[in-house]
Amino acid sequence: MNKLFAVIGLGRFGMSITEELNRMGYEVLAMDTDEDKVNIAVDLATHAVRADAMDEQVLKSLGIRNFDVVIVAIGQNIQANILTSIMLKEMGVKTVGAKAQNHLHGKVLEKVGVDIIVYPERDMGVKMARSLVSQNIMELIDLSPDYSIIEFAAPASFSGRSILELDVRRQMGVNILAIKRPGGIIMSPGAEQMINERDILVVVGRNDQLRLLGRLP
Numbered sequence: 001m002n003k004l005f006a007v008i009g010l011g012r013f014g015m016s017i018t019e020e021l022n023r024m025g026y027e028v029l030a031m032d033t034d035e036d037k038v039n040i041a042v043d044l045a046t047h048a049v050r051a052d053a054m055d056e057q058v059l060k061s062l063g064i065r066n067f068d069v070v071i072v073a074i075g076q077n078i079q080a081n082i083l084t085s086i087m088l089k090e091m092g093v094k095t096v097g098a099k100a101q102n103h104l105h106g107k108v109l110e111k112v113g114v115d116i117i118v119y120p121e122r123d124m125g126v127k128m129a130r131s132l133v134s135q136n137i138m139e140l141i142d143l144s145p146d147y148s149i150i151e152f153a154a155p156a157s158f159s160g161r162s163i164l165e166l167d168v169r170r171q172m173g174v175n176i177l178a179i180k181r182p183g184g185i186i187m188s189p190g191a192e193q194m195i196n197e198r199d200i201l202v203v204v205g206r207n208d209q210l211r212l213l214g215r216l217p
């Protein structure tokens, strides 16, 4: 709980990271060169400063190397994004995360030693394409190239039947990890657990099996 975070660049991406970390109760230092952005962040971050991340002295005086995680959320200015990432790694920040604009940019960040590289537009595109194909799938976590965890609305054909009756594991090759319903969440449901009409199922399994499941009526 005492992890220290810093977010550099308060565009839509950086601002939403700042807001979410703050909502979860973490300390966040937010930084941007744009005063308007800093003024908005004052209410969302523990500290909001107007500064240029490419100025090494500024980073040093803020004691940036003492932060556990620093996120470089500078978007359009790829040069600033890369230079800031290099400086942070050279100063010894343990975990640096950065937003990449494209594949080549991502490659450079990888070489620089950035620990977490995200491609927000690309990732959202992939997510959207998947949800268009399998309308029932609401959330997806890749575990490996072959396995995922998905969250999807229980097909109508499941309702009023137990997990045992549906024989989910053998018939569909997946495991139900949890059932979400208006009253709360049922973790690791037993075989006798009944599935209701509006249940959301969280399941783990092979991607090919999950794809079939997402198309069930």
Ligand code: ADP
Pocket: 008, 009, 010, 011, 012, 013, 014, 031, 032, 033, 034, 037, 051, 052, 053, 054, 073, 074, 075, 076, 077, 080
């Ligand atoms: P998004 O697509 O997430 O909205 P933008 O590229 O539009 O991202 O925004 C990035 C933010 O980063 C802007 O608010 C910009 O002022 C800020 N920024 C750009 N360069 C620097 C820098 N050298 N130091 C600090 N903040 C920066």
